[in-house]
Amino acid sequence: MAMERELLSSLFKKPATLKYPFEKLEPPKGLRGKHEYDGDKCIGCALCARVCPSFAITLKGGPGPKCTGLTVDLGKCLFCQQCEEVCPRDAIWLTTAYELAVLKKEDGILNFDRTPPPPPTPAKKEG
Amino acid sequence: MSDRQFVIPIGPQHPALKEPTSFYFTVDGEVVVDVEPRIGYNHRGIEKAMEVRNYIQNLYITERVCGICSNAHQTAYTGAVEEAGGIEIPERAKYIRVLFHELERIHSHLLWVGVAAHEIGFDTMFYYVWRDRELVMDLLEEISGNRVNYAIPTVGGVRRDISKDNFPRWHKVLDALAERTNYYIKVASTEQTILDRAIGVGYLSKEDMIRLSGVGPNARCSGVPCDTRKTAPYLLYDEIPFEHIYVDNGDVLGQVLVRVLETLEAVKICKWVLDNIPEGEIAVKFNPMQKLPEGEAVYIVEAQRGELIHYTISDGRNMPYRHKIRAPTLGNIPSLVERLKGGYIADIPITLAGIDPCFSCTDRMVFYDEGKDRSWVWDEEQLRRYGLEWYKK
Amino acid sequence: MGRGAATQIRIGVVQEMSLITTLIAALVFPGLSFILTYSLYAQWIKRKAAARLQNRIGPLHTGWQGILQPLADFIKLLVKEDITPAEANKPVFNAAPLFIFALPLAATFLIPIQSITNLWAWDAVASFEGDLIMVLFLMSITVLAIFLAGWSSGNLFGAVGATRVAFMMLAYEIPLGLVAIGPAILARSLSISRIVDWQVASFNAFLTAPNIWGIVTAMVLFIGAVIYTVCLLAELEMKPFDMSEAETEIVHGWQVEYSGKKLALLNVGHDVKMVLAAALLTSLFLGGPAGPVLPPVVWFIVKTTFCVFIISNLSVLFARFRIDQLISGAWRYLVPLAVLQVMAVVAISGVI
């Protein structure tokens, strides 16, 4: 009978449960959620792909200047934020978006595009 | 086996087990005569997987050995790697590591109290405890950005700093946690139905516990003073004032007592950390491709479930030659088997839950299907067809 | 309840009924259809009350505040695959849910709820001298059906659950019967309708001329009601006495192999049993469907809802007992208390 008072007082309190899809919790500022990518800053150094513990990040078109963007497989991702930490240009970072459920596996792969810089001019080659 | 005895399989899938494992109970009426444990259902090959990843990648693999003691595994892993590589971490980083170690202990112990209440059919207490556990979960999420896998310790320090502005609020949360824990201590010690199910259940004496090398709260409830934080202090634990908690009940009530009292101590330690944390750097630089010198190190920490050992061997590359993890649950299985013998069927769930088993931690090595020589995934249709064919038999 | 209001209560008399009214009473109201609908409602009350007491929301989306959720669950179970294990004793396994469903339902026909010819009178579908014994008998037989259901399923957990059900019956059946006899002795009748009549008559008499014996009788009957509620919790296999289906120990006990339609029947059977328990508690101790101003059926619903709430509250308040603790506790405390209560009732009935 030790909890009876607590129980009866709960009858007149708001339930602790959140009616989730209808009311949502504000995520804390530092939450590690979905990735975001800035193609202009990226230099295609492939550090994020090398450091990813679950090999979730792939460079499209290979590393280096010819890189045309990233794919991030959220099904593999651990949300450890190591890619953001290691990126020298802050081109990839994690947002606080946390609703990541998808119907098909393929929809869980983020596809980021980047226009690769124009091929180096001959003048630069000489220099 | 006489004709009055029969074997009850519990697991791999059973409501009393939160993770797959299997126990074969030989019972005589309602009394358990013999127990045979069988683990390995959750074997993921983590130790082997760690041998092909660099030290930074392994950080996140070790974290996923277990969901509840993720931070304890990381603390032990980083400790071992730093010891093997001779890396000194900044003072402030140690404080933040201790803070997480203890916050995680609070959340894990509260989780256990809820689960134990559920195992003896007291779902109401389970709901309430888990509701109040959200306080510390929210705190952890706020600081680290994730509810379970905090990813805070890194080789050479910690990854996120904590801001002084939040300390007054966090103090309040910790006070609330202590108050609620005290309330649950009161409930557990006055509610007759709980006492009926806890006193004398799964008793094991101190001598047997030492003989079977039990660890953690499971051993401390039998009166073995084995808290690594006291016997072999790591990080800051030689400076922090806190009680070494052990009781000599030896039964489930003792396990409850050890855990709730440790929760209160953990709250105290967290408050101490917030009061005493020095300013300064939080990490020394460690490059993901950095190589470690040859060497080996053993690092033992007190995870929530007991003593946790990480043993790493480095051969001079940027990935470990061998990394051995022994999670507390494996060390507790021999004593658990002793505890179960002679008990009632009805007491199996609470005795099993009493050691706070975590079979994900326990099974962690290799997966490979040799005979088939391939891996495959079944889709829904194939599964359905298989089910129909199975039932036609 | 004021004195004026109390005098408005009319005592139900057995009406002459034609075949058609009898059929309507048995099949529609207050018989089969009403009881089934009401049992789903009772399940909702139970779930909602438990959820709110545990600071949860409970059923929410189907209908107003989830009131249609039990019906939705029932329909869902009906369309699910129905599996009979190869090891099971098939005839018994298939028949047991029918009995578990039908026996409590038959017993509810003996509870006075509402006369269909007179709005202000109450009447059971069938009422005869000794129907209290019949109700208790039907409740005990249900336990036998439950035992057979578990035993025939060919599952170890089912067998353990079945033996536990049988053991539990040893514990609660005797105090349950003893306490039910108390009001019958006072009313000098074994008919539930007569017991209700006696309660109303003596309550009205008490209101017109209050005396000390009325209070003593009420107190003794209150003790009986408490014992009765405890036994009903065991009968209903609800916490703290749900060791026969304890999901953390023996998965779902005797129900473990049931699925689909049979499980749906079992669930509704459980709800009907809960309605029966609440109705018996009401009829024996709370004055049955009698009450001022409103028709009996409304009072029946109000009082049984209250009883279901009490049962729900008690079932979330405790941890589960062990089977040996239930049996020793029942024989050490409940049975002597019940015997004492019956002796007190006999003494009082000699005085008044």
Add this chain to the structure above:
Amino acid sequence: MSIENQTKVVKELVNVFGEENVTDTKVPRLYRAFATVKREVFRDVVKYLKEKHGFVHIVTISGVDMKDRYEVVYHLRSEGFNMNLKVPVPKDDPKVPSITDILNGAVLYEREVNDLLGVYPEGHPDPKRLILDYDWPEGVHPLRKEWDIQTLRQKVDGQKWGKDVE
């Protein structure tokens, strides 16, 4: 407990069992000590440590494939003091004497090493499989270095494991 005491314990071990049997001793820091012990005297060392210095707690047993030999590492503990005894085992005779009768807590760890590294604990009361499945092929021990993940992955689905890992 001080580091001098621990050095003394290790020295004592060398003195009692001889320098040829106890080699490579080191005490890297407080609460830690390492020593390599020959297989022949290993049981006696454990018995000696248990009786003389209170090493009643076995933390775990690690099995390591050191390319030219296997090494079984016994992590013992007395209060906080952690003693790690390495026992080299030749590859053509992968057996160690069981210590389950001395330290009962070792019962599961020895089975684990037997499963995963294939070092058989001689004299173990119940050397069944612990982690691997019962229909796992005989003589396949995943922690041996010939079970390389790269080749294994290639065998399984023809992919190279870990695209950018060195």
